[in-house]
Amino acid sequence: MVNAIFKLNGNVVNPVKDWESIQVLGTWSENGNQANISLEEFTFVNENAQTIRQYIQDGLTGGLGIFEGLPFSIELQNGSTLDIFEGILDLNQFEEVSPVEVKCKIKKLDGLNQLSDRASGITMLSLFEDGIITPSDFVKIPYIKEQPLKESATELALLSVTIFLFIKELNDLSEDLLKELGVNAPAHTAGGISGPAAGAYYVGATIAINIIYAALLLVQLINLITDLIEILFPPIRCYMGTRLKTLLQKGLGYMGYSYYTTIDVLDNLYILPSKNDEGKLFIASQSGLVGYPDSVDYGYTMQELITLVNNMFEARISITGNTVNQVPLIDDNFWVGQTQFVLPDVLNEKKLYNTNDLVARKLIRYETDLADYWTIIRYKGTGYEILTTPQTVGDTKRVLVKGFNETVIPFALGDKKEGLNPIEGFVKLLAIAMDAIINALGGNGNNVAKITQRTEMLHLTGDSLTRAKLLYLTEDSTTGKLLMYDNRHLIEADTLYNNYHVENSFVKNNYRGQKTIFKELKIPFGFTNFISLLNNSYCTNQAGKVIKIEELKWSFDSDYALVSGWSREPYTKNLKETTHFGLEDQV
Amino acid sequence: MDLNNIQKTLLGTIKEYKKVYDNSLKLAYEQMKDLPKKDKEKITETLSEIKKATKNNDVKELKSILSKVKNNL
Numbered sequence: 001m002v003n004a005i006f007k008l009n010g011n012v013v014n015p016v017k018d019w020e021s022i023q024v025l026g027t028w029s030e031n032g033n034q035a036n037i038s039l040e041e042f043t044f045v046n047e048n049a050q051t052i053r054q055y056i057q058d059g060l061t062g063g064l065g066i067f068e069g070l071p072f073s074i075e076l077q078n079g080s081t082l083d084i085f086e087g088i089l090d091l092n093q094f095e096e097v098s099p100v101e102v103k104c105k106i107k108k109l110d111g112l113n114q115l116s117d118r119a120s121g122i123t124m125l126s127l128f129e130d131g132i133i134t135p136s137d138f139v140k141i142p143y144i145k146e147q148p149l150k151e152s153a154t155e156l157a158l159l160s161v162t163i164f165l166f167i168k169e170l171n172d173l174s175e176d177l178l179k180e181l182g183v184n185a186p187a188h189t190a191g192g193i194s195g196p197a198a199g200a201y202y203v204g205a206t207i208a209i210n211i212i213y214a215a216l217l218l219v220q221l222i223n224l225i226t227d228l229i230e231i232l233f234p235p236i237r238c239y240m241g242t243r244l245k246t247l248l249q250k251g252l253g254y255m256g257y258s259y260y261t262t263i264d265v266l267d268n269l270y271i272l273p274s275k276n277d278e279g280k281l282f283i284a285s286q287s288g289l290v291g292y293p294d295s296v297d298y299g300y301t302m303q304e305l306i307t308l309v310n311n312m313f314e315a316r317i318s319i320t321g322n323t324v325n326q327v328p329l330i331d332d333n334f335w336v337g338q339t340q341f342v343l344p345d346v347l348n349e350k351k352l353y354n355t356n357d358l359v360a361r362k363l364i365r366y367e368t369d370l371a372d373y374w375t376i377i378r379y380k381g382t383g384y385e386i387l388t389t390p391q392t393v394g395d396t397k398r399v400l401v402k403g404f405n406e407t408v409i410p411f412a413l414g415d416k417k418e419g420l421n422p423i424e425g426f427v428k429l430l431a432i433a434m435d436a437i438i439n440a441l442g443g444n445g446n447n448v449a450k451i452t453q454r455t456e457m458l459h460l461t462g463d464s465l466t467r468a469k470l471l472y473l474t475e476d477s478t479t480g481k482l483l484m485y486d487n488r489h490l491i492e493a494d495t496l497y498n499n500y501h502v503e504n505s506f507v508k509n510n511y512r513g514q515k516t517i518f519k520e521l522k523i524p525f526g527f528t529n530f531i532s533l534l535n536n537s538y539c540t541n542q543a544g545k546v547i548k549i550e551e552l553k554w555s556f557d558s559d560y561a562l563v564s565g566w567s568r569e570p571y572t573k574n575l576k577e578t579t580h581f582g583l584e585d586q587v
Numbered sequence: 588m589d590l591n592n593i594q595k596t597l598l599g600t601i602k603e604y605k606k607v608y609d610n611s612l613k614l615a616y617e618q619m620k621d622l623p624k625k626d627k628e629k630i631t632e633t634l635s636e637i638k639k640a641t642k643n644n645d646v647k648e649l650k651s652i653l654s655k656v657k658n659n660l
Binding site: 203204205207208209210211212213214215216217218219220221222223225226426429430433434437438440441442443 | 593594597598600601602604605607608610611612614615618619622626629630633634637638640641642643644645646649650652653656657659
């Protein structure tokens with residue numbers, strides 16, 4: 001006979017009323033791969049009711065009160081002790097029926113529901129104010145303001161004016177210089193020292209003055225061109241951002257968990273929050289500026305960050321001990337490799353197909369930002385549409401493929417500055433000539449580097465961002481700047497589909513998305529099975545085939561359970577996928 | 588606006604100015620040949636200061652050398 005031990009606040013208490021017949025409902029939601037356990041309300045009577053009421057009352061006199069769940073656990077003793085439930089009373093769902101009877105739901109501590117609920121209430125600002133996220137977590141993301149080539153007429157006009165002023169300045173300088181140099185030779189010869197010594201000295205001075213004249217002209221020219229380069233080139237500025245994985249690690253650390261993921265891309269994925277003004281000069285101090293997502297950005301709460309990664313990489317969450325795992329569903333090594341439960345071999349003649357999971361049109365897309373035209377001009381990779389249609393059609397009116405599914409990633413992509421625009425090309429030649437002269441004079445001209453080092457980094461058309469960006473950045477080993485290089489494709493919508501969302505494809509990877517479904521299959525079931533399934537909803541059948549359980553209905557006193565789930569099994573090959581990049585097809 | 592023309596003009600100007608400077612230096616050394624040793628040394632020293640200021644693009648220093656030379660005339 002199984003004996004259940006109940007503990008309230010760590011103390012063994014009388015069993016809750018009619019506990020044996022309470023039904024356990026385990027579901028595996030879209031946001032996680034670990035069971036969300038719902039139990040009907042527990043009814044606590046007499047001393048138990050008094051303990052709970054007192055706990056709530058203590059909130060008035062310095063106690064923890066109603067907003068911190070009262071620890072509650074259930075152990076199963078059957079020769080050995082098995083912890084089957086470790087959690088809290090969810091006092092948000094508390095009802096006092098009478099002074100000696102209260103009803104309350106329970107919540108698994110470290111369960112996904114609990115994680116999700118807590119994560120929704122933790123904002124980036126609160127993490128920053130509590131010192132969890134610190135200024136050292138923020139990074140400078142360099143950018144250059146650059147208009148698209150087609151719109152560079154303004155810059156060309158600016159260049160015309162600048163060149164005009166430049167030539168005028170050069171002429172004025174020459175005239176001033178000549179006046180300044182004016183050596184009145186005849187007057188000197190007539191009225192000053194005379195004789196061979198004066199003649200030699202005068203020759204020497206004239207030589208020096210001639211060279212100074214030439215040197216001044218040259219140096220002024222060099223300085224003018226240097227100024228010209230500065231005027232024509234908007235300086236490198238920067239905005240503060242934060243690495244997405246750092247935010248996840250810090251936020252989950254605050255919640256008492258470490259973070260594990262197999263998504264390598266996260267090591268280089270940065271959030272550049274929306275901004276309402278131009279960034280400071282890259283070389284300037286950035287103290288006092290923050291780089292976490294703002295309240296107007298998606299990703300402001302921990303729950304949004306977790307959901308973002310789930311949506312981007314078709315990933316799910318599980319909790320192992322104190323570790324939150326966030327792993328793409330396509331990663332069978334992680335998910336299926338952990339199966340513990342083996343589904344008993346029971347007769348099941350019922351069979352359904354997951355035809356409702358097939359959508360004719362899928363769209364994965366990032367947002368665009370009208371404050372940064374590059375998000376529209378370089379649209380490729382921002383959106384990716386996948387159409388699934390029959391390969392062979394008998395009668396189009398009889399085709400049953402239907403529906404639309406959209407995965408929106410509420411961030412804009414960044415675009416990198418590629419090569420030099422015509423004005424920069426123009427200035428680059430000047431810079432080469434300048435550097436050659438400066439070096440010939442014994443100096444160290446480095447103007448070309450100033451121009452060529454401007455490539456590979458983020459460029460923006462405006463001085464603000466109305467949509468936060470997601471950027472894949474790599475640190476340049478020479479300058480230490482975080483640059484984009486050619487890595488944007490690693491997070492573009494088509495890559496996300498081909499690497500991660502293909503999990504649901506009815507065509508690719510041997511028709512991976514096609515599944516046969518079973519519903520409410522009655523299987524022998526007990527406590528140990530319950531524990532096995534709690535942490536991983538994947539199991540195998542007797543033949544070793546992988547099966548995913550999606551719902552479980554079971555009560556403590558029952559020796560069977562009703563399970564619903566699926567296994568992968570192609571049932572049609574008469575499908576094909578065609579893909580489109582959206583706006584790219586319009587031109 | 589023809590960027591190529593502007594570019595050509597500016598590059599030409601830079602080259603021309605460099606040529607003037609180089610020629611002035613060359614001429615200076617030629618003219619110095621006939622001067623007494625003491626004057627030659629003094630001018631060599633001034634030329635060295637000018638070259639240093641030119642290398643550093645130091646207009647202020649060049650102007651200061653100029654006024655020194657003028658004051659000593």
